[in-house]
Amino acid sequence: xxxxxxxxxxxxxxxxxxxxxxxxxxxxxxxxxxxxxxxxxxxxxxxxxxxxxxxxxxxxxxxxxxxxxxxxxxxxxxxxxxxxxxxxxxxxxxxxxxxxxxxxxxxxxxxxxxxxxxxxxxxxxxxxxxxxxxxxxxxxxxxxxxxxxxxxxxxxxxxxxxxxxxxxxxxxxxxxxxxxxxxxxxxxxxxxxxxxxxxxxxxxxxxxxxxxxxxxxxxxxxxxxxxxxxxxxxxxxxxxxxxxxxxxxxxxxxxxxxxxxxxxxxxxxxxxxxxxxxxxxxxxxxxxxxxxxxxxxxxxxxxxxxxxxxxxxxxxxxxxxxxxxxxxxxxxxxxxxxxxxxxxxxxxxxxxxxxxxxxxxxxxxxxxxxxxxxxxxxxxxxxxxxxxxxxxxxxxxxxxxxxxxxxxxxxxxxxxxxxxxxxxxxxxxxxxxxxxxxxxx
Amino acid sequence: xxxxxxxxxxxxxxxxxxxxxxxxxxxxxxxxxxxxxxxxxxxxxxxxxxxxxxxxxxxxxxxxxxxxxxxxxxxxxxxxxxxxxxxxxxxxxxxxxxxxxxxxxxxxxxxxxxxxxxxxxxxxxxxxxxxxxxxxxxxxxxxxxxxxxxxxxxxxxxxxxxxxxxxxxxxxxxxxxxxxxxxxxxxxxxxxxxxxxxxxxxxxxxxxxxxxxxxxxxxxxxxxxxxxxxxxxxxxxxxxxxxxxxxxxxxxxxxxxxxxxxxxxxxxxxxxxxxxxxxxxxxxxxxxxxxxxxxxxxxxxxxxxxxxxxxxxxxxxxxxxxxxxxxxxxxxxxxxxxxxxxxxxxxxxxxxxxxxxxxxxxxxxxxxxxxxxxxxxxxxxxxxxxxxxxx
Numbered sequence: 001x002x003x004x005x006x007x008x009x010x011x012x013x014x015x016x017x018x019x020x021x022x023x024x025x026x027x028x029x030x031x032x033x034x035x036x037x038x039x040x041x042x043x044x045x046x047x048x049x050x051x052x053x054x055x056x057x058x059x060x061x062x063x064x065x066x067x068x069x070x071x072x073x074x075x076x077x078x079x080x081x082x083x084x085x086x087x088x089x090x091x092x093x094x095x096x097x098x099x100x101x102x103x104x105x106x107x108x109x110x111x112x113x114x115x116x117x118x119x120x121x122x123x124x125x126x127x128x129x130x131x132x133x134x135x136x137x138x139x140x141x142x143x144x145x146x147x148x149x150x151x152x153x154x155x156x157x158x159x160x161x162x163x164x165x166x167x168x169x170x171x172x173x174x175x176x177x178x179x180x181x182x183x184x185x186x187x188x189x190x191x192x193x194x195x196x197x198x199x200x201x202x203x204x205x206x207x208x209x210x211x212x213x214x215x216x217x218x219x220x221x222x223x224x225x226x227x228x229x230x231x232x233x234x235x236x237x238x239x240x241x242x243x244x245x246x247x248x249x250x251x252x253x254x255x256x257x258x259x260x261x262x263x264x265x266x267x268x269x270x271x272x273x274x275x276x277x278x279x280x281x282x283x284x285x286x287x288x289x290x291x292x293x294x295x296x297x298x299x300x301x302x303x304x305x306x307x308x309x310x311x312x313x314x315x316x317x318x319x320x321x322x323x324x325x326x327x328x329x330x331x332x333x334x335x336x337x338x339x340x341x342x343x344x345x346x347x348x349x350x351x352x353x354x355x356x357x358x359x360x361x362x363x364x365x366x367x368x369x370x371x372x373x374x375x376x377x378x379x380x381x382x383x384x385x386x387x388x389x390x391x392x393x394x395x396x397x398x399x400x401x402x403x404x405x406x407x408x409x410x411x412x413x414x415x416x417x418x419x420x421x422x423x424x425x426x427x428x429x430x431x432x433x434x435x436x437x438x439x440x441x
Numbered sequence: 442x443x444x445x446x447x448x449x450x451x452x453x454x455x456x457x458x459x460x461x462x463x464x465x466x467x468x469x470x471x472x473x474x475x476x477x478x479x480x481x482x483x484x485x486x487x488x489x490x491x492x493x494x495x496x497x498x499x500x501x502x503x504x505x506x507x508x509x510x511x512x513x514x515x516x517x518x519x520x521x522x523x524x525x526x527x528x529x530x531x532x533x534x535x536x537x538x539x540x541x542x543x544x545x546x547x548x549x550x551x552x553x554x555x556x557x558x559x560x561x562x563x564x565x566x567x568x569x570x571x572x573x574x575x576x577x578x579x580x581x582x583x584x585x586x587x588x589x590x591x592x593x594x595x596x597x598x599x600x601x602x603x604x605x606x607x608x609x610x611x612x613x614x615x616x617x618x619x620x621x622x623x624x625x626x627x628x629x630x631x632x633x634x635x636x637x638x639x640x641x642x643x644x645x646x647x648x649x650x651x652x653x654x655x656x657x658x659x660x661x662x663x664x665x666x667x668x669x670x671x672x673x674x675x676x677x678x679x680x681x682x683x684x685x686x687x688x689x690x691x692x693x694x695x696x697x698x699x700x701x702x703x704x705x706x707x708x709x710x711x712x713x714x715x716x717x718x719x720x721x722x723x724x725x726x727x728x729x730x731x732x733x734x735x736x737x738x739x740x741x742x743x744x745x746x747x748x749x750x751x752x753x754x755x756x757x758x759x760x761x762x763x764x765x766x767x768x769x770x771x772x773x774x775x776x777x778x779x780x781x782x783x784x785x786x787x788x789x790x791x792x793x794x795x796x797x798x799x800x801x802x803x804x805x806x807x808x809x810x811x812x813x814x815x816x817x818x819x820x821x822x823x824x825x826x827x828x829x830x831x832x
Contacts, residue, residue, distance in 0.1 A: 038522065054570055061735065061736075061737050062737075063651075063654075064735045065736075066735070088567035094471065095605075100808045107600060108600045108604070111607030114598055114713065118575060119600075120599055121570065121575075121607065122575045138803060138804050138805070138806075140737040141735075141804060141805065142756070143733040143756040143757075143783070144561075144563075144567065144755065144757060145561045145563065145572075145574060145611055145731075145732055145733050145783075146733045146782065146803075146829060147783040147785055147800040147801050147803040147829050148805050148810055148830075149608070149611070149612055149616075149802060149806070149813060149814075150610070150611050150716075150804070151608050154604055154607070154608040155470075156604065157600045157604050158603055174657045175657070177657070177659070193796075195675070197516060199518065200517075200518060201538070203515045203628035204628065205518070205628060212755070224504075242659075242660055242690070243691040243694070243695075245690035245694070246687055246688040246690070249688050249690070250688075259735050269590075274567065280529065302594075302598050302599060304514060304517040304596055305516060305517045305518070305597075306514060306517050309615060331598070332455040334597045334598045335596055335598070336598045369596070370594070370596050371594045371596050371599040371601040372601045373599070374598035374600065375598055376599060377600045378600070378602065382601075386601070386602060387503055388600070389594070389601055390591070390602060391591075393588045393589065393590050393794045394591055394602075395602075395607060395815075396588070397584060397588065397592070398589045398602055398603045400816035400817065401603065401605065401608075401813060401816045402603065403812075404809065404813045404816040405809065405812075407812075415812050416602065418733050423643050427812060
């Protein structure tokens, strides 16, 4: 529990709050909408700085295709505000109805369209950051490559451990000329995954390429009356955007690839309403899945795209071994997995089983050349596993730069880095510490 | 090569090291760090002159032998390459599989992947593909104390630890020596055409391109030069060069739109390589001042200038002169900075270099920049003094 929650209304007030905390030697945790899934905004003590009142869009520079916004601006609200200018903010995490730009920046959020447009780090041009001592640092900006170091990409994804973002210059994208959205259904996960790989290998990068497996399809059907074929083993949700001729040509080629990979059916959104329904099903798929069992664990891992089929087989095998139901709804186009483990925590030992299964899945991701997180961050969820990916020297370099921003270590302490010894308070953290030690990649 | 070939701003190093493995880079940096010697990294030398002259210089670290594509996973659209790989040889290797690293810079036959990242090299690809750092997934880098570290990874989406890899972009070899990079690749376009149009006044070319941008015409790359800068590519009028890429049907339609917009300049097919020649122009001029100014302010900002190369739509322009004094730099710098930008001296003869700071006012506060430098290069071994504020 934090001791205090403060909601400053301006960058200056934010700096004053941070300065007061510096004087008192108190730790701080910045918080947007709290939609993060890695525990990055958890504050076991100290002061929570909420960005809820920092929600102004300060400038939209149409000609430069850039906007200056405060961190509390909601992701979707920004794109809505930009629509009259035929511009938009590229990253669209599933949480975009409530998640904020500050949180998106802190976690380097992704979303389905990261496939074509990249993650948040590719869309942040510059930042204003309040440092631990209450001073303010600007970096980067609307024009590229100004004088001196630009640690903007370092701050993106730093999960609030190096300061509190009070302003961000964002890169904006023009509205695409055409958009096409369609579904391809498959008998099983394997053939769907093979089709996804074949699409990328054919030199086509769609705007989004998503997979849902059978449990997800059933859950979405019952939650939204989505009328997806209940017997489908998997589906690919494909979206193309760009010039209309290109969309038409790519659409035809992708349908051909899907059919050759064994697609049983293909269904194209006839109009904007159908397209919206398809995306609603996708973006609210997680809440639909959450209804299937009393508890669930939504995971985030990444593998090279060529390792997808074997990784999905591994995920299924691990879940089966631990007696857990697993549902997959994820960004297959960029190899970003989201297995959701479904279980009942009331059954003794089940939570521990789920934790162990999840650790094994992540271990597999790392072993095949992937990463611990594609878009959710490390937080307190995966910090113990960081040694699977990085050497002591790698982590030391990161720590040294973190300390350059915050020599006091008071900004969102306890996140990202593995602890030197098992954490005392949280039993699950102790468990993960043990897995990290025992499982070798 | 003799040591004279490694002279930087007229100063020769005491020795030169030409490592052929990451281990040799590590050993060379560790040795220099222990001996309190200063290192300057050499790639293709296309960005070597950017920034201030290093205050100390003992060892030339030539990464040219550390070259080659280690791994090209075409199914993943990724490649792992050694830092000294030239853009041209990388392009050659990727092209066979129908892919590209969509980062363009001056002199691709010489420019290396490491140098282009470390030097945040500008080029026509900025319009559609943004910054070189956006196409870097991870790196192996030797820090100033000789520690071999990695950052990022090889997957296209990754939030695992701090993104040091992208922070090395634009650090000009002063934070770490890049040894290897994992790159994000993109499919080659189906078709490509490049048009050139000639104008009496470069401002007319700008207006035509601005109109295309307003209409959201999908131009892949664009560059303009005024009459004075055009002389570097053998032309005697202002030029607008526009490249269109994409599916065949799209290219045909966009070329029509571009042709209409550039109508006054009688657009025609450009000679092969013209856009690359324009990209090389800053290396051909004896003084090149790079302007990083918000796109929306660039037109006003450039009023009255001569010797202009602009990557329209990207917030990047160059002022090119045969001879220039410190006053000239200061005047344009004041104008750029008051417009929310910077003016950075990229090419200049020695007398001018010693008279005027290459950077002007840095964006990042000095104290934080100094702490970042000390964190990664604790002995100030790597190109000391090259960055703003003597870092």
